[in-house]
Every structure is written in structure tokens, then in C-alpha cells.
Amino acid sequence: SDVLVLEGISKTYGLAGPAPVPVLSDLSLSVAQGEVVALVAPSGAGKSTLLHIAGLLDTADSGRVLLNGRDMSGQNDRTRTEARREQLGFVYQFHHLLPEFSAAENVILPQLANGVAEGAARARALDLLGRVGLSHRADHRPAQLSGGEQQRVAFCRALANQPSLLLGDEPTGNLDPATSDRVFDVLMALVRETGLAALIATHNLDLAQRMDRVIRLGG
Ligand code: ADP
Numbered sequence: 215s216d217v218l219v220l221e222g223i224s225k226t227y228g229l230a231g232p233a234p235v236p237v238l239s240d241l242s243l244s245v246a247q248g249e250v251v252a253l254v255a256p257s258g259a260g261k262s263t264l265l266h267i268a269g270l271l272d273t274a275d276s277g278r279v280l281l282n283g284r285d286m287s288g289q290n291d292r293t294r295t296e297a298r299r300e301q302l303g304f305v306y307q308f309h310h311l312l313p314e315f316s317a318a319e320n321v322i323l324p325q326l327a328n329g330v331a332e333g334a335a336r337a338r339a340l341d342l343l344g345r346v347g348l349s350h351r352a353d354h355r356p357a358q359l360s361g362g363e364q365q366r367v368a369f370c371r372a373l374a375n376q377p378s379l380l381l382g383d384e385p386t387g388n389l390d391p392a393t394s395d396r397v398f399d400v401l402m403a404l405v406r407e408t409g410l411a412a413l414i415a416t417h418n419l420d421l422a423q424r425m426d427r428v429i430r431l432g433g
């Protein structure tokens with residue numbers, strides 16, 4: 215079944231103003247459960263806009279966004295925020311971990327915000343960190359970790375609340391090529407183990423080829 219469906223999405227910035235910027239025009243795509251889709255686009259083609267719309271952080275001018283079969287397009291902010299918290303995980307080029315907190319705490323906190331009990335949240339955090347090879351780093355703060363380790367913690371945080379869809383914006387784009395490769399493998403293994411659907415934007419064609427399907431935007 216399709217976890218994410220975008221139907222006829224159009225988006226123009228400054229639609230009512232003097233200098234409208236058309237970005238997406240009648241775009242449709244879907245991502246099925248367990249499928250990892252690469253989104254490859256030249257800079258400025260609207261990759262971030264698309265991820266923001268799919269991630270319910272922004273709205274399209276027209277078209278529909280279905281998440282697990284539910285049309286999210288016309289829903290109010292509260293419903294969209296709830297769906298985002300419960301069903302979506304995000305990973306970015308930069309980890310955005312909380313610097314004052316340990317790796318484990320960074321994975322625990324979003325679970326507490328979702329009402330998970332502390333013991334269960336800690337157990338899940340340690341399990342996830344173990345899967346990405348960071349059991350020995352659980353009590354370290356982000357600044358004590360290497361770039362690749364920081365991104366791996368960010369993956370664990372993204373999966374903390376067991377989302378059904380992972381959205382990635384160049385999740386290994388800030389790492390040197392060899393580290394990027396290794397860390398991408400870790401991400402793929404994690405996604406495969408959890409049966410997640412994923413839509414991952416990348417400029418790296420080698421990484422894109424390793425996903426199940428490639429969608430090209432613009433260019
Ligand atoms: P990408 O992520 O593919 O580089 P973006 O989705 O960030 O592209 O942006 C696509 C186009 O829309 C670019 O030309 C960008 O300058 C423009 N754009 C993005 N955000 C805004 C905004 N808030 N207002 C006006 N134009 C924007």
C-alpha cells in the first residue's frame with residue numbers, strides 16, 4: 215500500500231505578489247510501504263519545497279497529499295502537526311541535535327513528547343543506537359561525536375517514534391565521500407529493518423542508484 219501519495223501538486227511562491235516564482239507544476243508521485251525512493255534534482259528545482267509539502271510543513275496551492283490513505287491537504291494545523299509527530303521522521307544535511315543533551319537523550323526526548331513512558335523511551339533509544347553501532351556513544355553529547363556519528367544519532371532520533379515515512383534532505387550531504395557512503399549504508403539497513411517508506415533527496419547519483427527507484431525533478 216502507498217504510504218505517501220502526492221497528486222497534482224502545484225506550488226508558486228508569491229502567487230499574489232508582483233514576482234511569482236512557480237516551483238512545482240502538477241507533480242504526482244507515490245511511495246509504497248518498504249520502498250526507498252531517491253529524489254534527484256538540480257539546485258533550485260524545488261526539492262526542499264516538495265519535501266516540505268510532503269512533510270506537512272508547507273501547503274501546496276493545489277493538489278492532494280495523502281498519508282497512509284488520509285487526505286491531509288485540507289486538514290487544520292493541529293491535525294497536520296499530530297500526523298507529522300506520529301507518522302513522519304525527518305533527517306537533514308545537518309543533524310540539528312540538541313547540544314546540551316546526550317545521544318540517548320536526543321533520541322528519548324521526542325518519545326517523551328509523544329507520551330511514551332521514560333523506561334520504554336530509553337530502551338528504544340538504546341536499541342536504535344545499537345543498531346547504528348553507537349551503543350558506546352549513548353552518553354556522549356553531539357560535540358563529542360564525529361560527523362558520521364552525529365548523523366547516525368539523527369537517524370535514530372528520526373525513527374524514535376516509529377514513523378511510517380522517512381523524509382530525507384541530503385542526509386549524508388555534509389560528510390566526506392567515504393563517510394557518506396558508510397553512513398548511508400547504515401541508514402538503508404535501518405530503514406530496511408523497520409520496513410519504513412522513505413523519500414530521500416540527494417545530489418549523489420551513486421547513492422540514488424542504491425535506492426529502489428529514482429524520481430527526477432526539473433532539469
Ligand atoms: P531546491 O531545494 O531544489 O534547491 P527549493 O525548493 O528550495 O529548491 O526552491 C525552489 C525555488 O523556489 C528556488 O528558485 C527558490 O529560490 C524559490 N523559493 C524557495 N522558497 C521561496 C520563498 N519562500 N519565496 C520565494 N521563492 C522561494
Ligand code: ADP
Nearest residue numbers: 351354356357358359360361362363364390393
Ligand atoms: P571520523 O573518522 O568519523 O571522522 P573522528 O576522527 O572525528 O571520526 O573521531 C574518531 C573518534 O573519536 C570517534 O569515535 C569520535 O566519537 C571520537 N571523538 C572525536 N572527538 C571527540 C571528543 N571531543 N570527545 C570524545 N570523543 C571524540
